Amino acid sequence: LACTDKGECCHSQCLGSCTEPNNDMACSACLHYYHEGRCVPDCPRDTYKFEGWRCITMDLCSQVHLPGDTHFVIHGGECMPDCPSGFTRNETNRMLCNACNGPCDKPCTSPVIDSVDAAQSLKDCTVIEGNLDINIRRGNNIASELESFMGLIQKVTGYVKIRHSHALGSLSFLKSLRYINGQELIDNMYAFSAINNQHLQHLWDWNQHNLTIGNGRLFFRLNPKLCMSEIHKMWEKTGITVRPEEGDFRNNGERASCESHILKFKSNITTSHTIKLSWERYRPPNYSDLISF
Incomplete structure (x- = not known):
């Protein structure tokens, strides 16, 4: 037990010392709790x-x-x-x-995610109140780190923008994202935008991932390794009823092997030094996107 300077025993709820013996109002500090001038056990x-x-x-x-x-x-x-x-x-x-009935929602507001360090602020977040703007220009093999901080996000109330994120090959790190509400839109039109992501090749595995966009359209531009089939699949899977407009999906997939077509050869002339081939003219539907053979 604590004691006074004279060696007298303090009250049992005192901690350290006291000014009077056996007085719960004379303690220097309380063993448990302090209430209205007294030290109390609870x-x-x-x-x-x-x-x-x-x-x-x-x-x-x-x-x-x-x-x-x-x-x-x-x-x-x-x-x-x-x-x-x-x-x-x-x-x-x-x-x-x-x-909570199951895991609790944890609403958060998101800064611009321009690094793994910035993504740490979203650890355990399940709802982004506002917009999710990802702009990660540098980094190697960061998908697993991003997933550990952003993998529980289920809903974004505004829009999602992925821009200049050259470190991203896919969006699978947002493995729990199920809803983009589109309460706020980019240019009052777009709920999801992906612009100038040099190594983005895949979005999600649509056989296992469900995503609903409540309002707004998609915008994809300057994603050279992202095939149009990936983009159209997202448009089909997310429940968007408005047809894409011309210009919504431009300059995507030109550095990827997205489709293969058999060219029909018309002649094959071989000499001792040369081989001359000619084939039927190939004109794809979007001929303006054809760079060269």
Whole structure:
């Protein structure tokens, strides 16, 4: 037990020392909790543990808040900054917590994701409130790292923009993304945009991935290794009812082997030094996209 300077025993709830013997109001510090001038073994009824050492009322807890005016919650007899794992704030009374049915939603706002370090801010986030803008110009073999930080994102309320992200070969790191609501659109038209991604070859495995776009269209441009078949498949799978307009999908796939066609040869002339071949003229549907043979 703690003692006074004269060697007299302090109250059992005192920690360290006291100014009077056997007095729970004379402790230098409390062994458990401090409430209305006394050291107590537990917080009384209608009060809540706060910061691990004192008891406060619900009214006082309601006045405590984090930066950004996010108020504390009451859970398990404690006044704490947020609900613990497995619980989420009650929609009616934001000071109370409800148990989640399965994994809890964790809403977040996203900065521009221009590096793996920036992606770390989205760890455990399931809902992006606003837009998801990815612009990762440098990096090698970063897909697994991005998945560890962004792999739980299920919904984006605004739009998704992938631009100048030369480190990305696919979007499979967004493995849980199921909804793009399109509450805000790029140029008031596009819910998803991919522009100038030099190594982007695949989007998702559409045999295993479901994605719904609630509002808006798709825009793809300057993705030289992304075949048009990938783009059309996304358009078909995401539930967009508006037909793509001319210019929505331009300059994609010109550096990829996307389709093969058999050329019909008309003649084959062989000499001792040369081989001369001629074939029927090949004119693809989008002839303006044909660079050369």
